[in-house]
Amino acid sequence: MRFKMGGGPCASCKLLRRRCSKDCIFAPYFPPDDPHKFAMVHKVFGASNVSKMLQEVPVHQRADAVSSLVYEANARIRDPVYGCVGAISYLQNEVSRLQTQLAVAEAEILMCIDQMQHQVQPGTEPPPQPPQSDHDKSLLLASSHDVSLCDFQNCHSFAATSVSYHVMQDPFKRESIWY
Known part of the structure; x- marks a missing residue:
């Protein structure tokens, strides 16, 4: 299941300036046409940590894990202290x-x-x-x-x-x- 377009490197390999191997763990989840997605995740978690997290998750759940990482990274960039917990807390207060x-x-x-x-x-x-x-x-x-x-x-x-x-x-x- 490869999602690389035109055989070029995935977004992570492109950002990290390395050759994208055939079994690159990032390629299915970080396509080259959306480099901002991996840039946010890399900035917050680091490529090595993301790689370790993805390897620990079963293959059929990795897409969901990547979505969660992207969401949390986006929230952390907007609110470095609380991240998505701040958004959850705000919404709980609003419901109350x-x-x-x-x-x-x-x-x-x-x-x-x-x-x-x-x-x-x-x-x-x-x-x-x-x-x-x-x-x-x-x-x-x-x-x-x-x-x-x-x-x-x-x-x-x-x-x-x-x-x-x-x-x-x-x-x-x-x-x-x-x-």
């Missing part, structure tokens, strides 16, 4: 922040539904009230005449379950990625 926002929004919905439930009595129409804000207008649209109290209770139950799920999970409690 968004879970908190979602829990707050669901709690607000729950309070609005609770308020609407107390205003609407079974078998009666709610008294017309002029909307005071866009938020109130959307709530009035949700409480149109064809919605029954049963629908409010189902919605209330769903919102309560959803809010309790997000509130019970501590969104800021994460297992440490540092050992």
